[in-house]
Amino acid sequence: MLIYSSANPINTGAIGVFDSGYGGLTVLKEIVRKLPQYNYIYLGDNSRAPYGNRSFETVYHYTLQCVQWLFDQGCPLVILACNTASAKALRTIxxxxxxxxxxxxxxxxVIRPTSEIxxxxxxxxxxxxxxxxxTVQSQSYVIEINKFFPHVQVEQEACPMWVPLVExxxxxxxxxxxxxxxxxxxxxxxxxxxxxxxxxxTHYPLLKKKIEEYVPVDVTILSQGEIVANSLxxxxxxxPEIxxxxxxxxHRRFYTTDDTADFDSQAETFFGEPVHSEHIDL
Incomplete structure (x- = not known):
């Protein structure tokens, strides 16, 4: 059973942003651009990534652990900047x-803000x-988009090699x-x-230029970062109570459950500027 502990005074009042790895940094990048005044804590559960092929129960368990840790740091609000965690764990949490x-x-x-618009x-x-x-197997986007736009037809394609290509x-x-x-x-x-x-x-924005080469010019390609930032x-x-x-x-602080040197090297690609992380164990 998770025990809710007292907040870390250094981090109290920060917005927590969680992802299984690096991809959520593309979302944080846009959130910081939109709302630079707030404090942020980013947590990447890199030691257990990727989440994409794990069971619903495992993703839920891992995600809840990370959310609890961010709460323990004093975050009153946590963003699951991870489609798999949003699909498989958010509602239960x-x-x-x-x-x-x-x-x-x-x-x-990150699924609902996108589905709403x-x-x-x-x-x-x-x-x-x-x-x-x-994310495809969860059918989360099909279900959520249908709630807001029942007349919209949704097709999906799983891209298992894209995250390894980026990382x-x-x-x-x-x-x-x-x-x-x-x-x-x-x-x-x-x-x-x-x-x-x-x-x-959240990895796929780094592939956007190449994706554009293989779709008709009149097709709109949407990334989630700006959408999530506007929604936040x-x-x-x-x-206002939050x-x-x-x-x-x-202030921005970055944490990883894996090697910090590796995280910092990869993170700059996603976040667009140098990152200096700290290691934690869960």
Whole structure:
């Protein structure tokens, strides 16, 4: 059983941002750009990544551990900047765990903010999702988009090689073209009228330029970072009881469950500036 402990005074009032690895840094990058005044803690569970092929129960267990750790640091709000964690763990944490361990804190994900607006981008109500196997199997985007835009038809394609390409810094290589072309082609075969494609993994923005080479020029390609940042700004305006708990010193701290040197080397690719992380054990 998780025990809720006292907050770390150094980190108290920060917005927690969690991902299984590095990809959530593309979301944090956009959040900081939109809301630079707040303090942020980023936690990457790199020692247990990737989450994409793990079971619902395992992803839930790992995600809850990381959320609890961020709560213990004093974060009143945690963003799951991970599509797999949002798909497989968010609802259970919100409905079952928060009332018991931290009823005054909040956990938000990346799927709902995207689903709420994606229907405004498509002109012919045909949307494609490029994601990890875990996110596709969860059907989370299909379910959530249908709630807001029941007339929108959603097709999905799992891209199991894309995350390894990015994390091995092969995303700009000629070798990446084969897998990108293959997966994009498979998605468009399912419906040639798709006019909006969502990159439903936080690693995929680093592949966007190559993806654009294999889709028609009139197809809109959406990344999640800016969408989530705008949604968070709106959320804080609507929930002053949370916003008033946030520290505004523009401090950022980065933590990883794996090797810090490796994390810092990879993180700069995703975050766009040098990162200096600290190691934690969970």
């Amino acid at each position: 919100q409905q079952n765990d928060l009332p018991k361990i931290a009823p005054n804190k909040r956990v938000l994900g 994606i229907g405004t981008y498509t002109k012919n109500n045909k949307v494609g999702i490029l994601a990890t196997k875990g 091995n810094k092969e995303h700009e290589s000629h070798g990446a073209d084969y897998f990108i072309r293959k997966n994009v082609s498979e998605l468009l075969k399912k419906d040639r009228d798709i006019d909006t494609i969502l990159l439903a993994c 700004a709106d959320y804080l305006e609507r929930h 916003e008033q708990q946030l520290a505004q010193f523009a």
